[in-house]
Amino acid sequence: MPIRSRIARAVVASLGALALVLTVVACSSPAHPNVVASLAPHSQLPDATRQQLSAAVTDAMAATGSSGAIAGVWAPWSGTWVQGLGSTTWGGKTPVDPDMTFRAGPVTRAMTCDVLYEVADRGTVRLTDSVTKYVSGIPKLSEVTLQQLCDGTSGIGSYRGVLEPLLRMTPGRTWDPRELVGYGIGQVGEDLQPGVGFRDSDAGYVLLGLALERATGKSASALLSEYVFDPLGLSSSKLPGATASEPVVGSSQPLPGYYLASRTKSGAYVCDKQTDITEQSASFGFTDSGVVSDIEDVAAYAHALAEGTLVPTKKRLAAPLAVAPTAPAWFTTAGGVVKVGPLIGQYGQASGYLTAAFADPASDLVVAVVLNDSTAGQGPIIDLVRELAAIASMAPGVGGKAAPALGLPWTADQFHATIAKNAICPVPRS
Numbered sequence: 001m002p003i004r005s006r007i008a009r010a011v012v013a014s015l016g017a018l019a020l021v022l023t024v025v026a027c028s029s030p031a032h033p034n035v036v037a038s039l040a041p042h043s044q045l046p047d048a049t050r051q052q053l054s055a056a057v058t059d060a061m062a063a064t065g066s067s068g069a070i071a072g073v074w075a076p077w078s079g080t081w082v083q084g085l086g087s088t089t090w091g092g093k094t095p096v097d098p099d100m101t102f103r104a105g106p107v108t109r110a111m112t113c114d115v116l117y118e119v120a121d122r123g124t125v126r127l128t129d130s131v132t133k134y135v136s137g138i139p140k141l142s143e144v145t146l147q148q149l150c151d152g153t154s155g156i157g158s159y160r161g162v163l164e165p166l167l168r169m170t171p172g173r174t175w176d177p178r179e180l181v182g183y184g185i186g187q188v189g190e191d192l193q194p195g196v197g198f199r200d201s202d203a204g205y206v207l208l209g210l211a212l213e214r215a216t217g218k219s220a221s222a223l224l225s226e227y228v229f230d231p232l233g234l235s236s237s238k239l240p241g242a243t244a245s246e247p248v249v250g251s252s253q254p255l256p257g258y259y260l261a262s263r264t265k266s267g268a269y270v271c272d273k274q275t276d277i278t279e280q281s282a283s284f285g286f287t288d289s290g291v292v293s294d295i296e297d298v299a300a301y302a303h304a305l306a307e308g309t310l311v312p313t314k315k316r317l318a319a320p321l322a323v324a325p326t327a328p329a330w331f332t333t334a335g336g337v338v339k340v341g342p343l344i345g346q347y348g349q350a351s352g353y354l355t356a357a358f359a360d361p362a363s364d365l366v367v368a369v370v371l372n373d374s375t376a377g378q379g380p381i382i383d384l385v386r387e388l389a390a391i392a393s394m395a396p397g398v399g400g401k402a403a404p405a406l407g408l409p410w411t412a413d414q415f416h417a418t419i420a421k422n423a424i425c426p427v428p429r430s
Contacts, residue, residue, distance in 0.1 A: 257352020
């Protein structure tokens with residue numbers, strides 16, 4: 001379905017809709033209302049703003065060796081910009097279509113936590129339950145709770161750095177979630193200290209997904225559909241099965257995903273020789289990074305996160321932690337989401353893709369972007385989101401609307417320079 005037609009969907013807010021929701025709840029369907037995600041407005045951002053946004057994404061593509069990108073900005077006071085940039089192959093002739101689907105990466109983490117909170121509200125689990133109550137064979141983790149897995153405070157390590165080379169060699173391989181978790185557990189010693197601080201752990205979110213499956217008797221795919229995709233009307237999102245496939249939903253066309261494997265004798269990447277990893281098993285990401293989506297769905301989801309549509313924001317961000325010891329005070333995480341200044345969302349990598357989606361609950365600004373090469377790691381994508389948000393924050397108000405004061409603690413130039421400084425491929429001089 002074209003982006004523009006789907007943007008027209010509105011949040012159900014009338015008294016009639018509320019009455020319908022109460023009737024549905026009484027019939028034992030989901031405890032939350034059948035909210036339909038929406039983005040606005042329909043008008044285009046001013047030409048100057050769109051040109052700045054496009055230039056920022058194009059430079060980030062060059063810096064990361066990406067052949068293509070899809071980006072969107074929704075600024076209610078000024079307008080909308082959604083664009084596919086570049087081509088599906090390096091130097092190719094097929095342009096990127098903004099309706100293409102891709103791997104949403106760690107946006108999946110927030111969705112998995114949505115399921116946890118909602119299942120807990122129903123009394124099926126408690127946030128303070130030990131994960132060993134639902135997943136056997138890991139007595140070492142008896143003090144680790146479901147909430148800690150969601151918050152990233154379990155102390156468990158990650159598997160991606162160890163196993164990604166194997167994924168690249170055998171992208172069609174089906175991965176057992178317990179095997180992935182095992183690699184994460186193997187990175188901690190006997191002094192495991194749950195709840196002490198944040199540790200970026202893909203294995204933790206995979207383990208949380210396993211626990212939710214065991215607690216409910218439903219697959220992770222079914223849980224995400226029931227508690228996230230269906231209530232929010234995210235018709236272009238799903239958690240695929242283990243069989244290797246392209247990141248498609250229905251009849252959608254995929255944005256191809258790549259990584260750089262070739263290097264020169266000096267160690268520099270050969271940036272025009274991408275290796276295709278579009279077709280792979282989503283089991284490698286599972287409930288950490290396995291969801292497939294499109295740019296409007298991840299944007300609408302970020303908007304729902306910021307608004308607290310499924311889970312109240314205050315509940316989710318009750319005890320935020322720094323994402324790293326040296327991170328600024330405005331860069332925190334909790335409840336499966338990341339807070340960057342006033343923006344709430346999630347970001348990171350899945351093999352072949354760098355994805356981020358954030359929204360500001362005060363101004364309703366939404367920014368979402370995907371780059372189709374994951375070689376550079378997650379740093380450039382969060383920097384790009386901050387750059388795009390800063391550009392959008394300067395967009396003039398139209399139709400009598402005043403531009404809000406977002407209070408971003410950074411500038412567009414600041415993160416544009418950071419992306420260029422950390423580039424793994426040459427960035428053309430402007």
